[in-house]
Amino acid sequence: MHYRTVIGIWILAAVCIVPIVTAFPSVNAFFVEPTRETAVRTGNVTVMTEDNLGSWEKTNVVYVGGDVFELPxxxxxxxxxxxxxxxxxxxTSDLNPVTFPLLSTSRGETGYAVSTVTxxxxxxxxxxxxxxxxxxPSTANYYxxxxxxxxxxxxxxxxWRDETKDLSLTVYAPDATFGPFMDMADGKKDGRIFLDVSSQLNVTPGHWFFKIQNSNPDRTDYTLNTYSV
Structure with a gap:
């Protein structure tokens, strides 16, 4: 094939294809949620609960383990x-991105309560x-x-298992924001923040988001788990 013919074909292809490609947003412009095919994880644990009279008792609780994933x-x-x-x-089934605003909403207006759990x-x-x-250091990750x-x-x-360091945790429910909470949220310095977000009705289902802020001068490793009860 003559080289001029080849060049002409390439120019024609560029003219036809470039407008088609630019008409669609880049996949990298938003996060494509991974497919959740793992089985639902359930377990049970014993917690200490306090009644209205101030007495403590052990209660067996069944929970569903979450599948927290980090946002790019x-x-x-x-x-x-x-x-x-x-x-x-x-x-993965619908590439049209959905935007979630992480708003600061008063807890008193939503019927939620936040406490620590032992x-x-x-x-x-x-x-x-x-x-x-x-x-x-000095950055935040979102989950x-x-x-x-x-x-x-x-x-x-x-x-994060290091009481010499400190992270903060902010929880974004679909209809409320809680935090930020520091290590001393439960009254003790132990490198752990364990929160119980509860409601007299049901907590709002759907996408919940979490912000981990690092105020330490170096990198801090940690784990993050959620449990629906």
Whole structure:
């Protein structure tokens, strides 16, 4: 084939293909949520609960283990005008991204309560997702999980096992924001923040997001697990 003919074909292809490609957004412009095909993980644990009279008793609780996953940097953006954080995600079945604004909402207006929970690890420890994360100095990482319907509690367990360091945890439910919480949220310095987000009705199902902020001068490793009860 004559070289001029070849060049002509390449020019024609470029003219036809480039407009088609530019008409679609780049897949890297938003986060494509991984397909969740893992089986639902359930377990039981004994917790200490306090009644209205101030007495403590052990209660056996059945829970569903979450599947927390880290959001890539291109999924998170911050509005320069009002500081609102936005997360864009798309499912594997629908590549049209959905944007979630992480708003600060008063807890008193949503019927939620946040407290710490004491876990008794004698024979029935909580399940862990076996995912290790780390956050660089003076930065924040964002995570997501999907909370099932008809649950009264959402437990969030951030554990970095180093009481000399400190991380902060902010929880974004679909209709409320909680935090930031520091290591001393439960009254003790132990390198762990374990929260019980509860509601007299059901906690709102759907996408929940979590922000881990590092205030340490070096990288900090940690685990992050959630449990729906």
């Amino acid at each position: 940097a291109n999924a998170v953006s911050v509005s320069k005008s009002d500081g609102v954080v936005y997360v864009s995600m798309a499912t 876990v008794v690890k004698d024979g029935n420890p909580l399940l862990v997702n076996d995912k290790a994360f780390s956050v660089m 997501a999980d999907e909370v099932p319907a008809e649950k009264h509690h959402e437990w969030v367990d951030l554990d």
